[in-house]
Structure formats: C-alpha cells, structure tokens
Amino acid sequence: MRTKIIATIGPSSANEEKLLALAKAGVNIFRLNFSHGNKDFFHSVISAIRNVQEKLGINLTVLQDLSGPKIRIGTLDVDSYQVQFGDVFYLGKEKVSDTYPFIPFEYEEVIKELKIGESLVLADGSLQFTVKECLGHGVLIESQSYGIITSRKGLAIPNKAINLPALTEKDIKDLAVGIELGVDAVALSFVQTPEDVILLRSKLKELGAEELPIVSKLERQMALDNLDRIIEESDMIMVARGDLGVECSLSLLPSIQKRIIKACNLAAKPVIVATQMLLSMVHANRPTRAEVTDVANAVLDGADCVMLSEETAMGEYPVETVSYMRKITAQAEEYFLTNNILKTPEYSCGLPEFLAYSACLLAEKANAHALVVHSRSGKSAFYLSSCRPKHAVYALTLSKNVLHKMNFAWGVSPYFVKDSQEPSHLVRVQDFVDEFALIPHGAKIVFTVGDQPPHLQAQGTNLVKIYTKQA
Structure with missing residues (x-):
C-alpha cells in the first residue's frame, strides 16, 4: 500500500x-x-x-x-430560478428593483472588482454568466447557459485574483x-x-x-x-x-x-x-x-x-x-514500479536529494529488503519517497507530529520510537530492525540517518549504510 x-x-x-x-x-x-x-x-x-x-x-x-473564503450567493427569496440562455439577473447585496430577478451577494469587494464582459460561474461551473453592466452597488449578469439557480451556490470568477484573505x-x-x-x-x-x-x-x-x-x-x-x-x-x-x-x-x-x-x-x-x-x-x-x-x-x-x-x-x-x-x-x-527507473538528481540539487538517491541506488544494487530512515522533521523520508523506490521504506521518528506528517508520503510506513538514553540514531535504527518482525533474519537493510557524536548538535542526515539483520 x-x-x-x-x-x-x-x-x-x-x-x-x-x-x-x-x-x-x-x-x-x-x-x-x-x-x-x-x-x-x-x-x-x-x-x-x-x-x-x-x-x-x-x-x-x-x-x-x-x-x-468560499464565495457563495445568498439565500434567494424564491425556491429557485429556472435559467434560460440570455436571461439577465441582478447580483448585489440588496435588492434595488423588480426589473430583474435578484441574486443576493454579500461580497461588496468582489462586486467592485468586476468589469463588463468578465465571466462568472455558479454551481461548480454548471451555470455560466457574463457581466452585462456594472451599477456600483451591484452588477447585471447575462446567462450563457441553461439550468437552475438555488440558494447558497458557490460563485467563481475564472482567471481573476480574488482579494479575500x-x-x-x-x-x-x-x-x-x-x-x-x-x-x-x-x-x-x-x-x-x-x-x-x-x-x-x-x-x-x-x-x-x-x-x-x-x-x-x-x-x-x-x-x-x-x-x-x-x-x-x-x-x-x-x-x-x-x-x-x-x-x-x-x-x-x-x-x-x-x-x-x-x-x-x-x-x-x-x-x-x-x-x-x-x-x-x-x-x-x-x-x-x-x-x-x-x-x-x-x-x-x-x-x-x-x-x-x-x-x-x-x-x-x-x-x-x-x-x-x-x-x-x-x-x-x-x-x-515495473517500468520505473531510478532517476539521478539534477546537479543543482542539494545534498539531501543525493543522499536519498544514493540510498535507493544502494538498495537496488545490494538487493536489499528495505530502506530505514530516522528523521526528526520528516524531510529525509520525503526525499526517499520522491525517488519512488521499489523497496519498502520504514521511517522512524521521535515526534508524534512528524509521525502523522510522514503518513502522507508515498511508500513510507512511519513508526514512532521513544526517546531513550541512547542518543545515536544509528543504534536506534539497528535496534528497530533487529526487533521488527516484518524484516526477516539475514535480510540486507539500507539505513539513512544523521550520525553525529553525542556532544554535537544534530545536523541532519549524513550517513548511508548497509546492515544485515542477524539471526
């Protein structure tokens, strides 16, 4: 999966x-x-x-x-309007006359930005209109399609930036x-x-x-x-x-x-x-x-x-x-996966991309069973995922937030590991593999971790290693 x-x-x-x-x-x-x-x-x-x-x-x-800020029309004063091609409606905050059917619309800032000839669409695109006349307090819109208008339908203005937060x-x-x-x-x-x-x-x-x-x-x-x-x-x-x-x-x-x-x-x-x-x-x-x-x-x-x-x-x-x-x-x-070929990163890419690529390439060449990554932020798992490896990717983290974040990444199975007296990510990954039932004994595993001496602050992934699970 x-x-x-x-x-x-x-x-x-x-x-x-x-x-x-x-x-x-x-x-x-x-x-x-x-x-x-x-x-x-x-x-x-x-x-x-x-x-x-x-x-x-x-x-x-x-x-x-x-x-x-989903832009919607308001509640109509009728159940619905049956729309024919060429019908004209008044779109505005308040009804000003009975000349045209009224479509309530409370977004005055949007009304002010509309121009004659611009397109409007209602109900996820099923109804199309063009702006026929701008009246300051509202606009007249002319139907370019057939259908039914009901209350609270979404309104969109294609190809126009909407100045709403x-x-x-x-x-x-x-x-x-x-x-x-x-x-x-x-x-x-x-x-x-x-x-x-x-x-x-x-x-x-x-x-x-x-x-x-x-x-x-x-x-x-x-x-x-x-x-x-x-x-x-x-x-x-x-x-x-x-x-x-x-x-x-x-x-x-x-x-x-x-x-x-x-x-x-x-x-x-x-x-x-x-x-x-x-x-x-x-x-x-x-x-x-x-x-x-x-x-x-x-x-x-x-x-x-x-x-x-x-x-x-x-x-x-x-x-x-x-x-x-x-x-x-x-x-x-x-x-x-049958047709995918591991792609070499562009030369302009950074070190994390090349480390992830190297780990995936090594897993292919060594016929490894899986890749295991230890990640504080989830980025290392994302880099491995973006390579689309054939191998399973097990991602370990000390953070519950990162655990759920990594759940969005293709091919990544995230696991939470508790912090311990052992500061080494490498040792923590080895312990996980040795105890993990889904990895068979004798299997080759490729690790990618950040491995710094205990007295130095963590600086990200810097190690790729092949490990064999012992019986």
Whole structure:
C-alpha cells in the first residue's frame, strides 16, 4: 500500500464500526471537512478514529480541512430560478428593483472588482454568466447557459485574483477547535500566495501548534502563478480539482494536475489528488471505467495520496469505494514500479536529494529488503519517497507530529520510537530492525540517518549504510 488513501468523514462513515472497516480497507488519513459539522461531531469522530488506531495498531492521521473564503450567493427569496440562455439577473447585496430577478451577494469587494464582459460561474461551473453592466452597488449578469439557480451556490470568477484573505474568522475559530481536539494536519483552502500559508503558520504558532503540517489546497488560477513559492512554504499540496476546474478551462485540468504533481515530486513534497475520483460510487457499488483510469493515472503521474469526498462522506458504499480504490492503486503501483527507473538528481540539487538517491541506488544494487530512515522533521523520508523506490521504506521518528506528517508520503510506513538514553540514531535504527518482525533474519537493510557524536548538535542526515539483520 504505497499510495495513501484519504477518506472524508460524514453521515455515511462517522461511527466507529464504519471507521474501523474503512481503515481495514486501506484508509490512511481521515479528512474532517469543517465546512460542515460542529465541535461535538468532530470530537466523537476523532475519539472513534483514535480507538480504531489503537485496536489495529496502525498509524492513522486526522486532517482538518478549513472552509476558507468560499464565495457563495445568498439565500434567494424564491425556491429557485429556472435559467434560460440570455436571461439577465441582478447580483448585489440588496435588492434595488423588480426589473430583474435578484441574486443576493454579500461580497461588496468582489462586486467592485468586476468589469463588463468578465465571466462568472455558479454551481461548480454548471451555470455560466457574463457581466452585462456594472451599477456600483451591484452588477447585471447575462446567462450563457441553461439550468437552475438555488440558494447558497458557490460563485467563481475564472482567471481573476480574488482579494479575500485565505483565513476567515470562522477558520481561525475552527483552527482553535481542531487543535483542542487533537487534529494531526491542517488543510488551507483557496490558497493564492505563499503569504497565505505563512499567515496560517503564524496562527498555528500563536495557538501553540506550530509543528502541525499544512496542506495547501490549490483551487485558484493565482495559486498556479505562485506554484513554486507556495510549494516551498507548504508541507503538502492538494490538487483540489473541483474549484480548480471552475477557475481554469476544464480542458486544461489534466495538464495542470500533471504540472503540479511534477513540481511537488521535484520538491519532495507529498501531493494529494482530490475531487470526484470515484463519484459514481456515491450511489453505485462499482466505479466507471473512466474513474478507474483517473485514479490509476493519478498514481502513475506521481500522486502520493488520492482522496475521496462525497463517496465516503455521504455515499451508500463507503467501504466498497475504498476497497476499489485500494485495488486500483495497487495495480497502478505494480505497473509503475515495473517500468520505473531510478532517476539521478539534477546537479543543482542539494545534498539531501543525493543522499536519498544514493540510498535507493544502494538498495537496488545490494538487493536489499528495505530502506530505514530516522528523521526528526520528516524531510529525509520525503526525499526517499520522491525517488519512488521499489523497496519498502520504514521511517522512524521521535515526534508524534512528524509521525502523522510522514503518513502522507508515498511508500513510507512511519513508526514512532521513544526517546531513550541512547542518543545515536544509528543504534536506534539497528535496534528497530533487529526487533521488527516484518524484516526477516539475514535480510540486507539500507539505513539513512544523521550520525553525529553525542556532544554535537544534530545536523541532519549524513550517513548511508548497509546492515544485515542477524539471526
């Protein structure tokens, strides 16, 4: 199980029995969408996940997904509007006349930035409009499609930067709740600039949780313009294809996905592919051929994690969906590893990349059973993962935060080791191998650790070694 599976928890999956079944089927990370639910709900779910983790003796990660500044229309004064091509609506904060049907919209700063001829989309792209006239207090928008408008639908403005903070007041309150409940990672929605990530990190520091890893969700065009800098500031990246497919031309989405994944792989940062991966399984007990291909191609592109949303949150077959996803990823991994060739890092890369490459190359040449890394920050495990080795990677850490962080990395099985009187990472790794039942006696293992004399401060990974487990 090299590719990690993220499952969103909702009404279909919130009880401990179902969470246990999901974990057995292959879920590594449970996502809690803070756009829905309350503190009591999240507390019960997290408690149940911890119980499942203890029962199965495995590492499970809880991901808090903040709502972010999702732009929505308000509540209509009718049940819905039936939209025909060419229909004109008034979009604004307050109704000013009965000349045009009224769509309430409270974001005055967005209204002020709209220009005649610009495009708007509603309901995840199913309805398209153009701005016909700007009236100061609102705009007239003309329909370019057919459909139905209902209350609280999301609104997007393709190819336009939205001057809204990535962290809302609700997000800051939810963040404090998540930290109190013990989440293991935080996803930031609608990231546009690296400063958005820096702001979240400063809030985490204020709340005493600065070591929580941050997943930056890429959902806007501006994020693509700042891709490398956002990756640099983030711990992980999510290709959030729902809103991204609205912001950008839908036909460009596959190439955008590949571009983001490639950039994350080069930076040794885990990357998640999300949205509608097995959507038909919300109501069907098997996926479509196109969905199977989509999941497999995400793995072949280099995704570390694949994520389920509605499928496990409200679907009729959450466990079956995860089981199918695990089968698909396993087959894709087998094909990938059969054809994958270990790539030499670019000369411009740093020492950590070359050490990870050397460890993987040594494991191949020595026909090693596995790679074992001791990591304080998780970066060494990420570098090994980015090489996509054929060998199992066991990653040891003294930090519970890092343990859950490494759970996002492809091919990495993280293990928590308690601090001891023995300061040497090398000795700690050897002890782990000697006691670990999944590594047979006589097997060759490649270590990559930081090995400094006890009187010197730890300075990162500096040693690659072959070790044979004795009988």
